Amino acid sequence: MKFKGVIFDLDGTLVNSLEDISDAMNIVLKNLDYPIHSYETYQYFIGSGLRNLVSKALPSTHNDDEHIDYCYQLMIEEYSGNCTRKTKAYNGIAELLEFLVSQNIKMSVFSNKSDALTKKIAADLFPGYFEPVVGLTTEALKKPNPSEAIEISKKLGLKTNEIIFVGDSGIDMQTATNAEMFAVGVTWGYRPEEELIVNGAKKTLNTPLDLIPLFQSDEVNVLI
Structure with a gap:
């Protein structure tokens, strides 16, 4: 058939869309004085939804559900305005x-x-x-x-x-x-x-x- x-x-x-997603999350991390990640690392964060990506990107010391939700909202705000800038x-x-x-x-x-x-x-x-x-x-x-x-x-x-x-x-x-x-x-x-x-x-x-x-x-x- x-x-x-x-x-x-x-x-x-x-x-x-790797660079736009990575850039948005790295801006959030940088503003919070957390370590940022390379594009190569983000390749393995993508695929299970943006909230999951946020969880993977955050340091293990700041990875409780409430903080993930907070950072997810920051990431969405940043990404929404730039989701087709480099994509x-x-x-x-x-x-x-x-x-x-x-x-x-x-x-x-x-x-x-x-x-x-x-x-x-x-x-x-x-x-x-x-x-x-x-x-x-x-x-x-x-x-x-x-x-x-x-x-x-x-x-x-x-x-x-x-x-x-x-x-x-x-x-x-x-x-x-x-x-x-x-x-x-x-x-x-x-x-x-x-x-x-x-x-x-x-x-x-x-x-x-x-x-x-x-x-x-x-x-x-x-x-x-």
Whole structure:
């Protein structure tokens, strides 16, 4: 069967948002006289929502829930005004999206970033391409919980096995597997290919255009 839809993760998959996220959190840390972190370190903080990132970035001596909540609000205030300052689509994404549109492939975004920020970035960088765009509204629904992905499939009018789920992390691959979607990992994001494979990737991509053949054939070669 040919796939009829695709759900994309946002950060590390469609867009490189590492610097904007890192810069915002480092401003918060610096203002509180806490140690800051490198972009390379933040790569491993991203993926489980911004509150989780804040917790990982804070020193262990200042990591209680109340302080995490306080710093999370500071980070959101800083990041909201600068979330597309350096953030850009990865090379090849624009061409991939144009191909998918030409083939009438249904496209959605599902991210662990807050719903408001997910919608803002998608609207600013990819106006009109994705429907629905879903971010985090409730911690319990965060990936790898498949509930939102399954709900997206219903809104797209597709069976879950007709959808490719594309992401850059093990959490994304787990989400795809839990939702009974075809898990595709991208190697240009924030996590190594090994993490994607161990967590259930059936295919890995080195460039965005490597996704195209999956929509052109009834048979798909998967990782063993």
